[in-house]
Amino acid sequence: MNIFEFPKKEQYAEILKRPTMSFDEVEQKVRPIILEVKEKGDEALIKFALEFDNILLDNFKVDISEIQNAKQLLDIELVEAIDQAFENIYTFHQAQLITENVVETMPGVKCWRKSVGIEKVGIYIPGGSAPLFSTVLMLGIPALIARCKQVVLCSPSNHPAIYYAAHKCGITDVFRIGGSQAIAAMAFGTASVPKVYKIFGPGNQYVTSAKQLVNQFGTAIDMPAGPSEVAVLADHRSNPVFIASDLLSQAEHGPDSQVILVADDLKVIQATISEIEIQLENLPRKDIAKLALENSKAILVENMEIAVDILNEYAAEHLILSVENPHEIADKIINAGSIFLGDYTPESCGDYASGTNHTLPTNGYARAYSGVSLDSFVKKITLQQISKEGIKNLGPIVEKMAEAEQLFAHKNAVTVRLES
Numbered sequence: 001m002n003i004f005e006f007p008k009k010e011q012y013a014e015i016l017k018r019p020t021m022s023f024d025e026v027e028q029k030v031r032p033i034i035l036e037v038k039e040k041g042d043e044a045l046i047k048f049a050l051e052f053d054n055i056l057l058d059n060f061k062v063d064i065s066e067i068q069n070a071k072q073l074l075d076i077e078l079v080e081a082i083d084q085a086f087e088n089i090y091t092f093h094q095a096q097l098i099t100e101n102v103v104e105t106m107p108g109v110k111c112w113r114k115s116v117g118i119e120k121v122g123i124y125i126p127g128g129s130a131p132l133f134s135t136v137l138m139l140g141i142p143a144l145i146a147r148c149k150q151v152v153l154c155s156p157s158n159h160p161a162i163y164y165a166a167h168k169c170g171i172t173d174v175f176r177i178g179g180s181q182a183i184a185a186m187a188f189g190t191a192s193v194p195k196v197y198k199i200f201g202p203g204n205q206y207v208t209s210a211k212q213l214v215n216q217f218g219t220a221i222d223m224p225a226g227p228s229e230v231a232v233l234a235d236h237r238s239n240p241v242f243i244a245s246d247l248l249s250q251a252e253h254g255p256d257s258q259v260i261l262v263a264d265d266l267k268v269i270q271a272t273i274s275e276i277e278i279q280l281e282n283l284p285r286k287d288i289a290k291l292a293l294e295n296s297k298a299i300l301v302e303n304m305e306i307a308v309d310i311l312n313e314y315a316a317e318h319l320i321l322s323v324e325n326p327h328e329i330a331d332k333i334i335n336a337g338s339i340f341l342g343d344y345t346p347e348s349c350g351d352y353a354s355g356t357n358h359t360l361p362t363n364g365y366a367r368a369y370s371g372v373s374l375d376s377f378v379k380k381i382t383l384q385q386i387s388k389e390g391i392k393n394l395g396p397i398v399e400k401m402a403e404a405e406q407l408f409a410h411k412n413a414v415t416v417r418l419e420s
């Protein structure tokens with residue numbers, strides 16, 4: 001992890017570059033996969049499962065009995081942990097249900113909205129290097145609350161915890177398919193896999209690029225949620241043991257993950273880097289984490305104002321504010337997927353069980369995108385009703401505007417009513 005001391009503003013972009021492949025580079029690999037699945041359906045899925053996942057499957061659909069009986073294969077403590085995480089995530093997302101007000105914009109002109117769950121959704125659960133069953137909860141729970149009628153789940157992993165979490169969320173359409181081919185299968189549909197309207201879920205660069213590509217063919221997506229990243233802001237009083245553990249928690253996701261430490265105290269940076277070396281040795285995924293650390297940076301700044309500038313430019317997926325006054329700093333952050341305040345809020349808690357969603361925008365997309373929430377699974381339909389009194393109040397305004405746009409049929413739709 002290289003240290004950059006007091007960088008100038010014009011150096012920020014170079015220092016904060018992500019280690020991911022360029023969009024064109026990944027797209028070149030992914031586009032042919034997508035097109036082959038579109039054209040050949042299940043036949044292409046069988047070929048790619050063998051090529052990329054080394055599995056020979058003739059049936060991708062997971063038997064319902066495997067989903068119903070998965071709990072029995074899990075250790076009881078894990079079942080209890082999943083159950084509690086389910087409760088917390090459910091509670092946080094259910095609180096996002098809002099009652100829409102009917103707004104009277106002019107006397108007799110009433111406008112309102114209703115939320116409707118997207119009928120058919122697809123959720124991708126990463127499973128290439130680790131079976132991320134927590135992601136089933138993060139996507140399955142809001143889909144359940146939104147009352148999406150059909151939820152299709154694809155994952156390259158057949159870990160029973162994925163199936164147990166799916167069972168808890170009422171998901172029965174589960175397919176053992178991974179990577180960009182899974183995204184294409186859900187976008188276009190195949191003989192085995194139903195076509196959906198919107199695809200959700202994190203994944204590696206191939207998965208993320210595939211989502212962006214199928215979006216061009218007309219399937220909606222949540223957002224680009226690629227290789228995990230975290231930025232930590234520390235000050236003189238931060239605990240290097242805590243910070244090192246937080247940085248490593250995201251570094252272990254994959255070699256293309258990135259972690260960033262910003263601090264106004266060189267001693268804290270140095271102590272954190274030493275601590276990373278110590279903690280790394282005990283991690284089973286230390287080789288992966290080491291590679292991610294090669295892409296990672298520590299930045300020494302003059303003060304917290306500059307730190308905030310850098311963090312807003314970086315737009316981290318996760319931002320931990322391990323500082324004396326985290327609320328004050330959080331108020332100044334405008335670009336981040338999810339913010340963790342104080343010394344006792346490790347990002348891992350948001351990854352699994354505090355309640356917030358862990359499917360978040362990476363690679364700087366937090367400048368414009370939000371993470372997954374209940375809203376991601378619903379459409380808001382606007383409704384309006386205008387009374388006879390209302391058309392008298394609003395009609396002349398619409399007539400005037402329609403005439404100015406030279407759209408006389410528009411004007412007439414009002415005029416015939418005003419004259420009736």
Ligand SMILES: NC(=O)c1ccc[n+]([C@@H]2O[C@H](COP(=O)([O-])OP(=O)(O)OC[C@H]3O[C@@H](n4cnc5c(N)ncnc54)[C@H](O)[C@@H]3O)[C@@H](O)[C@H]2O)c1
Nearest residue numbers: 052126127128129178179202203204225227228253359360
């Ligand atoms: N942003 C978020 O919200 C978030 C949340 C959780 C995880 N993640 C990220 O998800 C990712 C999970 O990655 P993963 O690889 O473990 O699992 P994954 O399920 O995303 O990808 C595995 C699939 O990639 C495909 N693949 C592998 N090599 C390929 C190649 N050379 N060409 C084409 N396809 C190939 C395979 O089909 C395989 O099934 C990590 O990067 C992690 O950081 C992000």
Ligand SMILES: N[C@H](CO)Cc1c[nH]c[nH+]1
Nearest residue numbers: 132134135228229351358
């Ligand atoms: N940190 C990931 C989001 O970037 C989510 C996750 C799942 N399991 C562990 N972590």
Ligand SMILES: [Zn+2]
Nearest residue numbers: 228249250351
């Ligand atoms: Zn994580």
